[in-house]
Amino acid sequence: MRLFKNVITRMILERVMLGILTLFAVSVLIFAATSILPGDAATAVLGQGATPETVKAYREELGLDRPAIVRYGDWLAGVVQGDLGTSLTTRQPISDSVIPRFENTLFLAGFAALIAVPLAIGLGIIAAINEGRLVDRVANIVSLGAISVPEFFVAYLLILFFAVKLGLFPTLATVFPEMGFFDRLYVTILPVIALIMIVTAHMLRMTRSAVLSVLSQPYIEMAFLKGLRRRSVIMQHALPNAAAPIISVVALNLAYLIVGVVVIEVVFVYPGLGQYMVDAVSKRDLPVVQGCALLFAATFVAVNALADILSVAINPRLRRSRH
Amino acid sequence: MKSSLQRPPLTAIIGLVIVATFLLLAIFGSYIAPYSEFETVGETWAPSSAEFLLGTDNLGRDILSRIIIGAQMTIGIAVTCTMLSFVIGTVVGLAASVASNVVDQIFSRSVDILLSIPVLIFALIVLSAFGSSMPVLILTIALIDAPRVFRVARALAMNVRNLEFVETAWLRGESRWWLMTREILPNILPPMISEFGLRFCFNFLIVAGLSFLGLGIQPPSADWGGMVRENGQAITFGISAPIWPALAIGLVTIGINLVVDWVLSMNARPSGASAEL
Numbered sequence: 001m002r003l004f005k006n007v008i009t010r011m012i013l014e015r016v017m018l019g020i021l022t023l024f025a026v027s028v029l030i031f032a033a034t035s036i037l038p039g040d041a042a043t044a045v046l047g048q049g050a051t052p053e054t055v056k057a058y059r060e061e062l063g064l065d066r067p068a069i070v071r072y073g074d075w076l077a078g079v080v081q082g083d084l085g086t087s088l089t090t091r092q093p094i095s096d097s098v099i100p101r102f103e104n105t106l107f108l109a110g111f112a113a114l115i116a117v118p119l120a121i122g123l124g125i126i127a128a129i130n131e132g133r134l135v136d137r138v139a140n141i142v143s144l145g146a147i148s149v150p151e152f153f154v155a156y157l158l159i160l161f162f163a164v165k166l167g168l169f170p171t172l173a174t175v176f177p178e179m180g181f182f183d184r185l186y187v188t189i190l191p192v193i194a195l196i197m198i199v200t201a202h203m204l205r206m207t208r209s210a211v212l213s214v215l216s217q218p219y220i221e222m223a224f225l226k227g228l229r230r231r232s233v234i235m236q237h238a239l240p241n242a243a244a245p246i247i248s249v250v251a252l253n254l255a256y257l258i259v260g261v262v263v264i265e266v267v268f269v270y271p272g273l274g275q276y277m278v279d280a281v282s283k284r285d286l287p288v289v290q291g292c293a294l295l296f297a298a299t300f301v302a303v304n305a306l307a308d309i310l311s312v313a314i315n316p317r318l319r320r321s322r323h
Numbered sequence: 324m325k326s327s328l329q330r331p332p333l334t335a336i337i338g339l340v341i342v343a344t345f346l347l348l349a350i351f352g353s354y355i356a357p358y359s360e361f362e363t364v365g366e367t368w369a370p371s372s373a374e375f376l377l378g379t380d381n382l383g384r385d386i387l388s389r390i391i392i393g394a395q396m397t398i399g400i401a402v403t404c405t406m407l408s409f410v411i412g413t414v415v416g417l418a419a420s421v422a423s424n425v426v427d428q429i430f431s432r433s434v435d436i437l438l439s440i441p442v443l444i445f446a447l448i449v450l451s452a453f454g455s456s457m458p459v460l461i462l463t464i465a466l467i468d469a470p471r472v473f474r475v476a477r478a479l480a481m482n483v484r485n486l487e488f489v490e491t492a493w494l495r496g497e498s499r500w501w502l503m504t505r506e507i508l509p510n511i512l513p514p515m516i517s518e519f520g521l522r523f524c525f526n527f528l529i530v531a532g533l534s535f536l537g538l539g540i541q542p543p544s545a546d547w548g549g550m551v552r553e554n555g556q557a558i559t560f561g562i563s564a565p566i567w568p569a570l571a572i573g574l575v576t577i578g579i580n581l582v583v584d585w586v587l588s589m590n591a592r593p594s595g596a597s598a599e600l
Contacts, residue, residue: 149573281451
């Protein structure tokens, strides 16, 4: 198989294929979990009091009387063309309401990640270099606190101090399409700070242990023994090798960002995908839940694939070990 | 590191005190609480006073009493989920480690797919399909957590699986079940116990998060995540009612993390990498 001479091109193609395959499996899982179940959508929407005739008519209207495999095929064909189906409660096309909300969520999560990722990597490296010293211990205790408390605790504390007591920022992050970029930034500052705190804490701890595990390698000891200064051992010998584990740490922690974003959106009543999904779950609007779940999962899978590709691109040694 | 065996560090003592306090509340809460869980005893969102130490909630119920009584429900559910996921995850993980390569690969690849959906999203999917009730909630969280336990159990078991005494037992004709329970399990137990603490924290936060979203434990039962939800609006008036139950959730998790850190530091140092998995 010398189809792709360039190792990186082949690797990227393999990784993208794997991502698509995973996503396909995930779509089956999402569909199966919401469709092949006793309480189906018709009874969920009409409630317990509906007569069998209305349920039957509604089932036919929704196409629920067809076999699950056929419905899955239709759903998947729609999804591939960007059509997520129709909401059971509003009777509107799901894609129309999902896309602006997804953009809002990406804005919030992206804004948080933009600050959290460099901050966490920097602090994690500083903590690892000063292992056991005061800086490290303070970072350890503060980050342990931040990963232990629930997201809404951080959010409510921020609201209490910065919005209510000091009156600096609004308590709710209300955004609308016509809003200017800087107004948007101002309104979303508190939810973004909450997300940054949670994600940074997780990422910092894992970055620290990734750097420490590289620092315990024999070639690092060798570099010290041949008389190099600590700074240059870390900058030139340790960090290039720690890059790959750090990238996978970052990707892994974007999962916390996804979970965090759902709760934070609800706290701040931010019109994003997370709040939309929670709303749909409590109304049991299954097609909307499926669509939102698929979008969240796709984002997650894409981020992980990107991280794998990046880490191989950065560290040439990983290119050979994969077959 | 011998000294750490004799005297736990300050952080571990703090952790142990926190965990012990909340365990006592979970067991004897209804005897300790000054007021009942459901009864309206004051005005809506009364500030903290000698009468109501943490104030009252949106229906005029005493917040402190509800936190004390709610400990049982909140902690109990997370413990049940974690025990269930450990039984499933450990049994399957050990089985994968002694099974043929094909079976192991099937398990491991399926788990990879399950792990590619973020936990909260997965929980939301299942709850939307089944509706939220106590058995559904417990089963959902346990089944979502089990693949993560499987990974740890399998990785630890794989290290032990190739050692001579396991090989010997296999050659003298012991069954796979014997290998799993008599040879491998006792040797992976210490790291699995600290893993239990970590998984508990994780499940505890997820259950609290779901209750906060209104999809977990249903009112009127006092549970901490639900209490935060019910009192969420108070925060815009500068009333700290939702802060207290959220703080209780954080305290439990911090306490357990401190204890687990201490246990890990005792376990990990002599044998090197074993706890890193």
